[in-house]
Amino acid sequence: MRERKRKMGKVMSNRALGEDFYLMRVEQKNDARMGQFYMLRSWETYPVLSRPISVYDADDESVSFLYKVVGKGTELFARLQAGDEITLDGAHGNGFPSLTDKKRIALVGGGVGIAPLYLAAKTYKKENPECSVDIYLGFSGTPVLTEEFETVCDRLTVNVGGFVTDDIDPTAYDAIVTCGPTVMMKVLYNKCVKCQASAPLYVSMENRMACGIGACLVCSCKTKNGNRKVCKDGPVFSGSEVFGIEQ
Incomplete structure (x- = not known):
């Protein structure tokens, strides 16, 4: 079990x-990496649970979060103004893998799942300035x-109202990273197969979470290696580990 931070x-x-x-x-010294998340809360007792939010961007002195208002917790986040305080627990998760040996990388995101791809693109270009990074949103x-x-x-390729998975040719890349609705990522996996x-496919799962540190089973998902905790073992897995179980 991970410790609270x-x-x-x-x-x-x-x-x-x-x-x-x-x-x-948010102003906060951090060591957040691409693909990680924080458990955030701006309230005392209700809602009971903090909310898992992906890291959009980070530097030594601050961390940024892209989120969408979909319930009470994110509704409270939307009311925050400059100067307000917020509790951060993290950064958690394994994050996206280093791909320094890859020359052509594709990042595919849908909806709020685009959030972790910004820092991923920045990091991949910094790690290997010679690599090509294409983004599909x-x-x-x-x-x-x-x-x-x-x-x-x-x-950058942007798809509005359609299927972003239709826009990508998986054979054109050495590695593919994706985050978004499970059905979107599964379609992308099947297309790759x-x-x-x-190209290896890395998927960032967006399962509901309660603790964020592996203490409960709320975020468990089925994989080839049995049930895995998205917060502790993920959120990033190989596409074949998560979706290849049905093949």
């Missing part, structure tokens, strides 16, 4: 982006942060 942070900004998306930046409504994503990749793509 709770700290108080000060909200630096909390910007409404449209379509109920918000981008919040899918939205059901008005796209958000597309200008920001354009600054960290070689090519069907076209016999050699």
